[in-house]
Amino acid sequence: MDLVEFVDASYGPEVAKKLKRIRTGGDNNQKGGLYEDFFAVARICAIAAHEEQLDQFEISSQELAFVDDLCIRDNSQKLKTNYQAKNSFGSAADWTDEIEERFRLQSRIDEEYFKSSRSCQILLVSCEATAQTNQRKIPACLREHCRSEFFPYKESSISLILEHRDLRQDLESVCLSRQLDAVDSAFKIVLGIWRADQHPRTIQEVFAQARKNSKPDLFLGLTRQEFAVPEWLVKKCAEFDGIDIQLRGGRYMVSRNGYGVSLPPNAVPHQDVLDKISTLEEFFRFLMSLSIPDLIN
Amino acid sequence: MMKKSSRKYSDFANAAAIATLEKLIASVGSPTEYQAAMRELGKQLGKIVGAEIPSDRKCLVVSTAEDADYLANGVMESVQHEHETLAAVFWNNHYSVNNSSVAPIVHQYIQPGFESADEVIIIKSIISTSCVVRTNILFLIESINVSRIYVVAPVMYFNAQEALCSEFPPHIANKFRFVFFAVDEDRTESGNVVPGIGGQVYQLLGMDDQPARTGYLPDLVKRLAAL
Numbered sequence: 001m002d003l004v005e006f007v008d009a010s011y012g013p014e015v016a017k018k019l020k021r022i023r024t025g026g027d028n029n030q031k032g033g034l035y036e037d038f039f040a041v042a043r044i045c046a047i048a049a050h051e052e053q054l055d056q057f058e059i060s061s062q063e064l065a066f067v068d069d070l071c072i073r074d075n076s077q078k079l080k081t082n083y084q085a086k087n088s089f090g091s092a093a094d095w096t097d098e099i100e101e102r103f104r105l106q107s108r109i110d111e112e113y114f115k116s117s118r119s120c121q122i123l124l125v126s127c128e129a130t131a132q133t134n135q136r137k138i139p140a141c142l143r144e145h146c147r148s149e150f151f152p153y154k155e156s157s158i159s160l161i162l163e164h165r166d167l168r169q170d171l172e173s174v175c176l177s178r179q180l181d182a183v184d185s186a187f188k189i190v191l192g193i194w195r196a197d198q199h200p201r202t203i204q205e206v207f208a209q210a211r212k213n214s215k216p217d218l219f220l221g222l223t224r225q226e227f228a229v230p231e232w233l234v235k236k237c238a239e240f241d242g243i244d245i246q247l248r249g250g251r252y253m254v255s256r257n258g259y260g261v262s263l264p265p266n267a268v269p270h271q272d273v274l275d276k277i278s279t280l281e282e283f284f285r286f287l288m289s290l291s292i293p294d295l296i297n
Numbered sequence: 298m299m300k301k302s303s304r305k306y307s308d309f310a311n312a313a314a315i316a317t318l319e320k321l322i323a324s325v326g327s328p329t330e331y332q333a334a335m336r337e338l339g340k341q342l343g344k345i346v347g348a349e350i351p352s353d354r355k356c357l358v359v360s361t362a363e364d365a366d367y368l369a370n371g372v373m374e375s376v377q378h379e380h381e382t383l384a385a386v387f388w389n390n391h392y393s394v395n396n397s398s399v400a401p402i403v404h405q406y407i408q409p410g411f412e413s414a415d416e417v418i419i420i421k422s423i424i425s426t427s428c429v430v431r432t433n434i435l436f437l438i439e440s441i442n443v444s445r446i447y448v449v450a451p452v453m454y455f456n457a458q459e460a461l462c463s464e465f466p467p468h469i470a471n472k473f474r475f476v477f478f479a480v481d482e483d484r485t486e487s488g489n490v491v492p493g494i495g496g497q498v499y500q501l502l503g504m505d506d507q508p509a510r511t512g513y514l515p516d517l518v519k520r521l522a523a524l
Contacts, residue, residue, distance in 0.1 A: 156466075157464075158431075158465055180438065181402055182402075185400070191397065195396075196396075215401070258522060259406045260407075262403060285512055288512040292512065295403065295510050
Protein backbone atom coordinates (compact mmCIF):
# COMPACT_ATOMS: atom_id res chain seq x y z
CA MET A 1 0.00 0.00 0.00
CA ASP A 2 1.52 3.37 -0.93
CA LEU A 3 1.28 6.42 1.29
CA VAL A 4 -1.68 8.05 -0.50
CA GLU A 5 -3.65 4.82 -0.27
CA PHE A 6 -2.71 4.54 3.38
CA VAL A 7 -3.87 8.10 4.11
CA ASP A 8 -7.08 7.56 2.11
CA ALA A 9 -7.88 4.37 3.99
CA SER A 10 -6.86 5.66 7.41
CA TYR A 11 -7.98 9.32 7.42
CA GLY A 12 -10.40 9.62 4.51
CA PRO A 13 -10.36 10.71 0.84
CA GLU A 14 -10.45 14.46 1.64
CA VAL A 15 -7.24 14.21 3.65
CA ALA A 16 -5.61 12.17 0.88
CA LYS A 17 -6.58 14.83 -1.68
CA LYS A 18 -5.10 17.51 0.54
CA LEU A 19 -1.85 15.59 0.81
CA LYS A 20 -1.55 15.42 -3.00
CA ARG A 21 -2.27 19.18 -3.27
CA ILE A 22 0.51 19.93 -0.79
CA ARG A 23 2.90 17.90 -2.89
CA THR A 24 2.00 19.88 -6.01
CA GLY A 25 2.49 23.17 -4.17
CA GLY A 26 5.81 21.94 -2.90
CA ASP A 27 6.99 21.15 -6.41
CA ASN A 28 5.98 24.62 -7.61
CA ASN A 29 7.83 26.38 -4.84
CA GLN A 30 11.04 24.46 -5.35
CA LYS A 31 12.67 27.13 -7.49
CA GLY A 32 12.24 29.89 -4.95
CA GLY A 33 13.61 27.90 -2.09
CA LEU A 34 16.81 29.78 -1.23
CA TYR A 35 15.77 29.93 2.40
CA GLU A 36 15.02 26.21 2.54
CA ASP A 37 18.21 25.37 0.63
CA PHE A 38 20.43 27.40 2.96
CA PHE A 39 18.76 25.78 5.96
CA ALA A 40 19.23 22.30 4.48
CA VAL A 41 22.93 22.95 3.96
CA ALA A 42 23.21 24.27 7.52
CA ARG A 43 21.61 21.05 8.82
CA ILE A 44 23.84 18.87 6.63
CA CYS A 45 26.92 20.64 7.99
CA ALA A 46 25.66 20.46 11.58
CA ILE A 47 25.16 16.70 11.34
CA ALA A 48 28.58 16.26 9.73
CA ALA A 49 30.24 18.35 12.43
CA HIS A 50 28.56 16.71 15.41
CA GLU A 51 27.68 13.13 14.52
CA GLU A 52 29.88 10.10 14.02
CA GLN A 53 27.81 7.79 11.80
CA LEU A 54 26.95 9.93 8.82
CA ASP A 55 25.59 6.92 6.94
CA GLN A 56 22.75 6.72 9.47
CA PHE A 57 21.40 10.19 8.68
CA GLU A 58 19.21 10.63 5.62
CA ILE A 59 18.03 13.93 4.20
CA SER A 60 15.43 14.73 1.57
CA SER A 61 12.99 17.39 0.46
CA GLN A 62 9.49 17.54 -0.97
CA GLU A 63 8.59 14.03 -0.01
CA LEU A 64 4.90 13.22 -0.13
CA ALA A 65 4.06 14.54 3.32
CA PHE A 66 2.00 17.07 5.26
CA VAL A 67 5.23 18.64 6.53
CA ASP A 68 7.30 18.48 3.40
CA ASP A 69 10.02 21.14 3.05
CA LEU A 70 12.77 19.06 4.62
CA CYS A 71 12.95 15.63 6.19
CA ILE A 72 15.86 14.30 8.21
CA ARG A 73 15.90 10.70 9.37
CA ASP A 74 18.24 9.39 12.03
CA ASN A 75 17.92 5.71 11.15
CA SER A 76 19.99 4.53 14.12
CA GLN A 77 17.34 5.92 16.48
CA LYS A 78 14.33 5.71 14.15
CA LEU A 79 13.95 9.44 14.60
CA LYS A 80 12.23 11.43 11.86
CA THR A 81 12.28 15.23 11.83
CA ASN A 82 10.21 17.22 9.35
CA TYR A 83 10.41 20.93 8.66
CA GLN A 84 7.91 23.33 7.17
CA ALA A 85 9.76 26.52 6.25
CA LYS A 86 8.13 29.95 6.13
CA ASN A 87 10.37 32.75 5.01
CA SER A 88 8.08 35.57 5.99
CA PHE A 89 7.84 38.36 8.51
CA GLY A 90 4.06 38.39 8.01
CA SER A 91 1.19 36.17 9.00
CA ALA A 92 2.26 33.48 6.52
CA ALA A 93 4.75 32.31 9.15
CA ASP A 94 2.17 32.07 11.93
CA TRP A 95 1.17 28.91 13.69
CA THR A 96 -2.38 28.33 12.43
CA ASP A 97 -5.09 25.74 12.77
CA GLU A 98 -4.17 24.45 9.34
CA ILE A 99 -0.50 24.02 10.27
CA GLU A 100 -1.56 22.35 13.48
CA GLU A 101 -3.73 19.88 11.61
CA ARG A 102 -0.93 19.11 9.15
CA PHE A 103 1.56 18.61 11.96
CA ARG A 104 -0.84 16.30 13.81
CA LEU A 105 -1.41 14.22 10.66
CA GLN A 106 2.29 14.06 9.90
CA SER A 107 3.04 12.87 13.42
CA ARG A 108 0.51 10.08 13.00
CA ILE A 109 1.91 9.11 9.60
CA ASP A 110 5.45 9.01 10.98
CA GLU A 111 4.36 6.81 13.81
CA GLU A 112 1.81 4.58 12.06
CA TYR A 113 3.16 4.35 8.51
CA PHE A 114 6.89 4.94 8.86
CA LYS A 115 7.04 3.26 12.28
CA SER A 116 9.30 5.96 13.66
CA SER A 117 10.01 5.57 17.34
CA ARG A 118 10.09 9.34 17.59
CA SER A 119 9.08 12.09 15.20
CA CYS A 120 9.30 15.83 15.36
CA GLN A 121 7.52 18.50 13.28
CA ILE A 122 9.15 21.90 13.12
CA LEU A 123 7.75 25.17 11.79
CA LEU A 124 10.87 26.99 10.63
CA VAL A 125 10.53 30.76 10.39
CA SER A 126 12.83 33.62 9.43
CA CYS A 127 11.52 36.00 12.10
CA GLU A 128 12.81 35.35 15.62
CA ALA A 129 9.81 37.00 17.31
CA THR A 130 7.39 34.92 15.23
CA ALA A 131 9.18 31.75 16.29
CA GLN A 132 8.68 32.68 19.94
CA THR A 133 5.02 33.63 19.40
CA ASN A 134 4.41 30.41 17.50
CA GLN A 135 6.03 28.41 20.25
CA ARG A 136 3.54 29.84 22.75
CA LYS A 137 0.61 29.01 20.43
CA ILE A 138 1.48 25.33 20.14
CA PRO A 139 -0.89 23.34 22.39
CA ALA A 140 0.85 21.80 25.37
CA CYS A 141 -0.13 18.31 24.27
CA LEU A 142 1.78 18.78 20.99
CA ARG A 143 4.92 20.43 22.31
CA GLU A 144 6.78 17.18 22.73
CA HIS A 145 6.57 16.57 18.98
CA CYS A 146 6.05 20.02 17.47
CA ARG A 147 7.88 23.30 17.76
CA SER A 148 8.72 26.49 15.91
CA GLU A 149 12.35 27.42 15.30
CA PHE A 150 14.11 30.47 13.97
CA PHE A 151 16.61 30.38 11.11
CA PRO A 152 17.68 33.68 9.55
CA TYR A 153 17.03 34.46 5.90
CA LYS A 154 20.03 35.87 4.08
CA GLU A 155 20.36 36.48 0.38
CA SER A 156 23.95 35.30 0.19
CA SER A 157 25.97 32.51 1.76
CA ILE A 158 28.59 34.99 2.96
CA SER A 159 26.02 36.98 4.95
CA LEU A 160 24.61 33.79 6.42
CA ILE A 161 28.00 32.38 7.41
CA LEU A 162 29.08 35.67 8.94
CA GLU A 163 25.90 35.98 10.98
CA HIS A 164 25.16 32.38 11.93
CA ARG A 165 27.81 31.44 14.47
CA ASP A 166 26.79 27.78 14.71
CA LEU A 167 26.92 27.32 10.95
CA ARG A 168 30.34 28.98 10.81
CA GLN A 169 31.67 26.69 13.54
CA ASP A 170 30.22 23.60 11.88
CA LEU A 171 31.80 24.53 8.56
CA GLU A 172 35.12 25.20 10.29
CA SER A 173 34.96 21.77 11.84
CA VAL A 174 34.13 20.08 8.53
CA CYS A 175 36.88 22.02 6.71
CA LEU A 176 39.47 22.04 9.52
CA SER A 177 39.88 25.70 8.64
CA ARG A 178 38.80 29.01 10.09
CA GLN A 179 39.36 30.79 6.78
CA LEU A 180 36.20 32.48 5.54
CA ASP A 181 37.07 31.86 1.88
CA ALA A 182 37.49 28.13 2.48
CA VAL A 183 34.27 27.64 4.46
CA ASP A 184 32.31 29.71 1.94
CA SER A 185 33.59 27.61 -0.95
CA ALA A 186 32.70 24.45 1.00
CA PHE A 187 29.20 25.81 1.63
CA LYS A 188 28.73 26.54 -2.08
CA ILE A 189 29.86 23.05 -3.05
CA VAL A 190 27.41 21.38 -0.64
CA LEU A 191 24.65 23.76 -1.74
CA GLY A 192 25.24 22.79 -5.37
CA ILE A 193 24.96 19.09 -4.50
CA TRP A 194 21.79 19.66 -2.50
CA ARG A 195 20.16 21.69 -5.25
CA ALA A 196 21.06 19.17 -7.91
CA ASP A 197 19.22 16.33 -6.20
CA GLN A 198 16.95 16.37 -3.15
CA HIS A 199 15.90 12.75 -3.18
CA PRO A 200 16.63 10.83 0.02
CA ARG A 201 20.31 10.17 0.59
CA THR A 202 22.63 9.91 3.52
CA ILE A 203 24.84 12.70 4.81
CA GLN A 204 27.77 10.41 4.08
CA GLU A 205 26.71 10.27 0.43
CA VAL A 206 26.36 14.06 0.29
CA PHE A 207 29.91 14.55 1.55
CA ALA A 208 31.34 11.78 -0.60
CA GLN A 209 30.06 13.79 -3.56
CA ALA A 210 31.25 17.07 -2.01
CA ARG A 211 34.79 15.74 -1.61
CA LYS A 212 34.71 14.54 -5.21
CA ASN A 213 33.53 17.97 -6.41
CA SER A 214 36.02 19.86 -4.27
CA LYS A 215 39.38 20.62 -5.92
CA PRO A 216 41.32 20.66 -3.66
CA ASP A 217 39.46 18.66 -1.02
CA LEU A 218 38.09 21.26 1.39
CA PHE A 219 36.40 18.67 3.59
CA LEU A 220 39.39 17.08 5.29
CA GLY A 221 37.82 17.59 8.72
CA LEU A 222 35.58 14.64 7.89
CA THR A 223 38.47 12.23 7.54
CA ARG A 224 38.98 12.48 11.30
CA GLN A 225 42.54 11.35 10.89
CA GLU A 226 45.56 12.36 12.91
CA PHE A 227 47.81 14.64 10.92
CA ALA A 228 51.56 14.47 11.39
CA VAL A 229 54.02 16.27 9.17
CA PRO A 230 55.69 13.56 7.04
CA GLU A 231 59.34 12.92 7.67
CA TRP A 232 60.40 13.55 4.07
CA LEU A 233 58.95 17.06 4.28
CA VAL A 234 60.56 17.91 7.63
CA LYS A 235 63.89 16.62 6.34
CA LYS A 236 63.80 18.47 3.04
CA CYS A 237 62.65 21.75 4.60
CA ALA A 238 65.56 21.54 7.04
CA GLU A 239 67.96 21.87 4.10
CA PHE A 240 66.83 25.49 3.60
CA ASP A 241 66.64 28.52 5.88
CA GLY A 242 63.45 30.24 6.95
CA ILE A 243 60.91 27.57 6.02
CA ASP A 244 57.88 26.98 8.18
CA ILE A 245 55.40 24.07 8.00
CA GLN A 246 51.85 24.44 9.26
CA LEU A 247 48.70 22.38 9.06
CA ARG A 248 45.93 24.33 7.34
CA GLY A 249 42.63 22.90 6.24
CA GLY A 250 44.04 19.40 6.65
CA ARG A 251 46.82 20.21 4.17
CA TYR A 252 50.43 21.09 4.84
CA MET A 253 51.32 24.70 4.19
CA VAL A 254 55.02 25.19 3.56
CA SER A 255 55.91 28.88 3.86
CA ARG A 256 58.78 31.24 3.43
CA ASN A 257 58.67 35.05 3.57
CA GLY A 258 54.91 35.10 3.07
CA TYR A 259 54.88 32.59 0.20
CA GLY A 260 52.84 29.55 1.19
CA VAL A 261 52.41 26.39 -0.86
CA SER A 262 49.85 23.85 0.28
CA LEU A 263 50.13 20.18 -0.44
CA PRO A 264 47.82 17.28 0.19
CA PRO A 265 48.39 15.18 3.32
CA ASN A 266 48.94 12.02 1.33
CA ALA A 267 51.65 13.35 -0.99
CA VAL A 268 54.59 10.94 -1.12
CA PRO A 269 57.30 12.00 -3.58
CA HIS A 270 60.09 9.78 -4.87
CA GLN A 271 63.31 10.15 -2.92
CA ASP A 272 65.42 10.43 -6.06
CA VAL A 273 63.31 13.40 -7.20
CA LEU A 274 63.75 15.05 -3.80
CA ASP A 275 67.49 14.45 -3.87
CA LYS A 276 67.83 16.37 -7.12
CA ILE A 277 66.27 19.51 -5.62
CA SER A 278 68.95 21.92 -4.49
CA THR A 279 67.48 25.45 -4.63
CA LEU A 280 64.57 27.11 -2.88
CA GLU A 281 62.88 27.88 -6.18
CA GLU A 282 63.15 24.27 -7.31
CA PHE A 283 61.78 23.12 -3.98
CA PHE A 284 58.73 25.39 -4.04
CA ARG A 285 58.03 24.61 -7.68
CA PHE A 286 58.19 20.93 -6.80
CA LEU A 287 55.82 21.40 -3.84
CA MET A 288 53.33 23.21 -6.10
CA SER A 289 53.46 20.31 -8.54
CA LEU A 290 52.36 17.90 -5.79
CA SER A 291 48.97 19.66 -5.60
CA ILE A 292 48.21 19.51 -9.30
CA PRO A 293 46.66 15.99 -9.41
CA ASP A 294 44.12 17.06 -6.76
CA LEU A 295 43.01 19.97 -8.93
CA ILE A 296 42.57 18.33 -12.28
CA ASN A 297 41.30 14.81 -11.57
CA MET B 298 26.58 31.21 -30.24
CA MET B 299 28.42 34.47 -30.10
CA LYS B 300 26.14 37.47 -30.04
CA LYS B 301 26.99 40.80 -31.58
CA SER B 302 29.25 42.63 -29.15
CA SER B 303 28.40 45.87 -27.42
CA ARG B 304 30.78 47.82 -25.22
CA LYS B 305 30.39 50.84 -23.01
CA TYR B 306 33.31 52.80 -21.65
CA SER B 307 33.38 54.15 -18.14
CA ASP B 308 34.20 57.73 -17.15
CA PHE B 309 37.69 56.49 -16.20
CA ALA B 310 38.46 55.53 -19.80
CA ASN B 311 40.37 58.33 -21.51
CA ALA B 312 41.66 58.10 -25.08
CA ALA B 313 44.88 56.39 -23.95
CA ALA B 314 42.98 53.70 -22.01
CA ILE B 315 40.67 53.01 -24.95
CA ALA B 316 43.69 52.74 -27.25
CA THR B 317 45.36 50.27 -24.87
CA LEU B 318 42.20 48.16 -24.67
CA GLU B 319 42.16 48.04 -28.47
CA LYS B 320 45.85 47.14 -28.48
CA LEU B 321 45.12 44.33 -26.03
CA ILE B 322 42.55 42.78 -28.36
CA ALA B 323 44.87 43.29 -31.31
CA SER B 324 47.59 41.38 -29.41
CA VAL B 325 45.60 38.16 -29.19
CA GLY B 326 47.92 35.42 -30.40
CA SER B 327 51.09 37.33 -29.44
CA PRO B 328 51.65 36.68 -25.72
CA THR B 329 54.57 39.10 -25.33
CA GLU B 330 52.57 41.99 -26.78
CA TYR B 331 49.51 40.94 -24.82
CA GLN B 332 51.54 40.92 -21.59
CA ALA B 333 52.83 44.42 -22.37
CA ALA B 334 49.31 45.71 -23.08
CA MET B 335 48.09 44.25 -19.78
CA ARG B 336 50.97 45.90 -17.93
CA GLU B 337 50.12 49.22 -19.58
CA LEU B 338 46.46 48.88 -18.62
CA GLY B 339 47.63 48.21 -15.07
CA LYS B 340 49.69 51.40 -15.06
CA GLN B 341 46.72 53.40 -16.31
CA LEU B 342 44.34 51.89 -13.76
CA GLY B 343 46.94 52.30 -11.01
CA LYS B 344 47.25 56.01 -11.75
CA ILE B 345 43.50 56.46 -11.25
CA VAL B 346 43.41 54.45 -8.02
CA GLY B 347 46.61 56.00 -6.68
CA ALA B 348 45.22 59.49 -7.25
CA GLU B 349 42.17 58.69 -5.11
CA ILE B 350 44.16 57.47 -2.13
CA PRO B 351 45.92 59.92 0.24
CA SER B 352 49.69 59.41 0.09
CA ASP B 353 50.02 58.47 3.76
CA ARG B 354 47.89 55.36 3.26
CA LYS B 355 49.46 51.92 2.96
CA CYS B 356 48.09 49.92 0.02
CA LEU B 357 47.81 46.15 -0.40
CA VAL B 358 47.62 45.16 -4.07
CA VAL B 359 45.96 41.76 -4.41
CA SER B 360 46.02 39.72 -7.59
CA THR B 361 45.79 36.24 -9.01
CA ALA B 362 49.03 34.47 -9.95
CA GLU B 363 48.32 34.91 -13.67
CA ASP B 364 47.87 38.67 -13.33
CA ALA B 365 50.78 39.24 -10.93
CA ASP B 366 53.56 40.00 -13.42
CA TYR B 367 51.40 41.92 -15.87
CA LEU B 368 48.25 43.78 -14.80
CA ALA B 369 49.15 43.87 -11.09
CA ASN B 370 52.74 44.75 -11.86
CA GLY B 371 51.52 47.80 -13.79
CA VAL B 372 49.11 48.82 -11.03
CA MET B 373 51.86 48.53 -8.42
CA GLU B 374 54.26 50.54 -10.52
CA SER B 375 51.81 53.46 -10.54
CA VAL B 376 50.51 53.15 -6.98
CA GLN B 377 53.93 52.86 -5.34
CA HIS B 378 55.00 56.25 -6.72
CA GLU B 379 53.03 57.88 -3.93
CA HIS B 380 52.23 55.06 -1.53
CA GLU B 381 53.82 52.37 0.52
CA THR B 382 52.63 49.28 -1.36
CA LEU B 383 52.49 45.63 -0.41
CA ALA B 384 51.48 42.67 -2.54
CA ALA B 385 49.35 39.57 -2.18
CA VAL B 386 49.06 36.87 -4.84
CA PHE B 387 46.63 33.97 -4.86
CA TRP B 388 46.62 30.77 -6.86
CA ASN B 389 42.88 30.10 -7.23
CA ASN B 390 41.53 26.93 -8.75
CA HIS B 391 38.52 28.35 -10.57
CA TYR B 392 35.92 25.89 -11.82
CA SER B 393 32.19 25.30 -12.06
CA VAL B 394 30.29 22.45 -10.52
CA ASN B 395 26.51 21.96 -10.25
CA ASN B 396 25.94 25.34 -11.93
CA SER B 397 27.98 27.03 -9.25
CA SER B 398 31.33 28.72 -9.64
CA VAL B 399 34.02 28.27 -6.97
CA ALA B 400 37.65 29.37 -6.82
CA PRO B 401 39.34 27.95 -3.71
CA ILE B 402 42.80 29.31 -2.94
CA VAL B 403 45.48 26.65 -3.27
CA HIS B 404 48.71 28.61 -2.73
CA GLN B 405 49.34 32.17 -1.64
CA TYR B 406 51.87 34.92 -1.30
CA ILE B 407 51.10 37.61 1.26
CA GLN B 408 53.75 40.16 1.94
CA PRO B 409 54.60 40.33 5.64
CA GLY B 410 53.01 43.38 7.28
CA PHE B 411 49.85 43.18 5.15
CA GLU B 412 47.67 43.38 8.27
CA SER B 413 48.54 47.06 8.65
CA ALA B 414 47.32 48.01 5.15
CA ASP B 415 44.83 50.89 5.02
CA GLU B 416 43.49 50.23 1.53
CA VAL B 417 43.04 47.03 -0.45
CA ILE B 418 43.28 47.07 -4.24
CA ILE B 419 41.94 43.87 -5.79
CA ILE B 420 43.19 43.37 -9.34
CA LYS B 421 41.65 41.10 -11.96
CA SER B 422 42.13 41.07 -15.72
CA ILE B 423 38.38 40.66 -16.22
CA ILE B 424 35.48 40.44 -13.79
CA SER B 425 32.66 38.28 -15.03
CA THR B 426 31.19 35.93 -12.42
CA SER B 427 33.32 37.71 -9.79
CA CYS B 428 33.90 34.37 -8.08
CA VAL B 429 37.68 34.77 -7.84
CA VAL B 430 37.42 38.34 -6.57
CA ARG B 431 34.84 37.29 -4.01
CA THR B 432 37.07 34.46 -2.73
CA ASN B 433 40.15 36.64 -2.46
CA ILE B 434 38.26 39.36 -0.60
CA LEU B 435 36.94 36.73 1.80
CA PHE B 436 40.48 35.52 2.47
CA LEU B 437 41.55 38.98 3.61
CA ILE B 438 38.46 40.57 5.07
CA GLU B 439 38.83 39.21 8.58
CA SER B 440 42.57 39.85 8.81
CA ILE B 441 42.66 43.51 7.93
CA ASN B 442 40.61 46.55 8.73
CA VAL B 443 40.54 48.76 5.67
CA SER B 444 38.45 51.77 4.80
CA ARG B 445 38.10 50.96 1.11
CA ILE B 446 38.37 47.94 -1.14
CA TYR B 447 39.15 48.96 -4.70
CA VAL B 448 38.02 46.40 -7.25
CA VAL B 449 40.07 47.11 -10.34
CA ALA B 450 39.81 45.56 -13.79
CA PRO B 451 40.20 46.76 -17.39
CA VAL B 452 36.87 45.14 -18.34
CA MET B 453 33.81 44.05 -16.40
CA TYR B 454 30.70 42.14 -17.37
CA PHE B 455 27.67 44.42 -17.18
CA ASN B 456 26.11 43.10 -13.97
CA ALA B 457 29.29 42.01 -12.21
CA GLN B 458 29.39 45.06 -9.96
CA GLU B 459 25.86 44.55 -8.61
CA ALA B 460 26.38 40.81 -8.37
CA LEU B 461 29.54 41.17 -6.30
CA CYS B 462 27.97 43.75 -3.97
CA SER B 463 24.90 41.56 -3.44
CA GLU B 464 27.10 38.71 -2.22
CA PHE B 465 28.40 40.74 0.72
CA PRO B 466 26.62 42.27 3.69
CA PRO B 467 26.30 46.07 3.39
CA HIS B 468 29.05 46.86 5.92
CA ILE B 469 31.53 45.18 3.56
CA ALA B 470 29.92 46.01 0.19
CA ASN B 471 29.85 49.69 1.13
CA LYS B 472 33.66 49.65 1.10
CA PHE B 473 33.82 48.60 -2.55
CA ARG B 474 34.94 51.12 -5.13
CA PHE B 475 34.99 49.86 -8.70
CA VAL B 476 37.58 51.18 -11.14
CA PHE B 477 37.33 49.85 -14.72
CA PHE B 478 37.53 51.07 -18.29
CA ALA B 479 34.88 49.10 -20.14
CA VAL B 480 31.68 47.19 -19.57
CA ASP B 481 30.63 44.43 -21.96
CA GLU B 482 27.13 43.02 -22.11
CA ASP B 483 27.74 39.86 -24.09
CA ARG B 484 29.05 36.47 -23.12
CA THR B 485 29.60 33.35 -25.19
CA GLU B 486 27.89 30.13 -24.18
CA SER B 487 31.16 29.01 -22.62
CA GLY B 488 31.12 32.13 -20.44
CA ASN B 489 33.75 34.32 -22.12
CA VAL B 490 32.85 38.00 -22.11
CA VAL B 491 32.80 39.51 -25.61
CA PRO B 492 34.91 41.35 -26.63
CA GLY B 493 36.20 41.32 -23.04
CA ILE B 494 39.95 40.82 -23.00
CA GLY B 495 39.94 38.68 -26.13
CA GLY B 496 39.37 35.26 -24.58
CA GLN B 497 40.84 33.15 -21.77
CA VAL B 498 43.59 35.15 -20.08
CA TYR B 499 45.87 32.16 -19.37
CA GLN B 500 46.46 31.22 -22.98
CA LEU B 501 46.57 34.86 -24.08
CA LEU B 502 49.37 35.52 -21.60
CA GLY B 503 51.22 32.45 -22.87
CA MET B 504 50.29 30.05 -20.05
CA ASP B 505 48.98 26.54 -20.59
CA ASP B 506 46.29 26.68 -17.92
CA GLN B 507 45.47 28.23 -14.56
CA PRO B 508 48.68 28.74 -12.50
CA ALA B 509 47.45 26.43 -9.71
CA ARG B 510 47.19 23.64 -12.29
CA THR B 511 50.61 24.23 -13.86
CA GLY B 512 52.80 25.32 -10.94
CA TYR B 513 53.43 28.71 -12.55
CA LEU B 514 55.49 30.97 -10.30
CA PRO B 515 55.34 34.73 -10.99
CA ASP B 516 58.57 36.71 -10.95
CA LEU B 517 56.94 39.11 -8.47
CA VAL B 518 56.65 36.32 -5.90
CA LYS B 519 60.14 34.99 -6.63
CA ARG B 520 61.53 38.44 -5.95
CA LEU B 521 59.46 39.30 -2.87
CA ALA B 522 59.84 35.89 -1.23
CA ALA B 523 63.57 35.93 -2.04
CA LEU B 524 63.57 32.50 -3.64
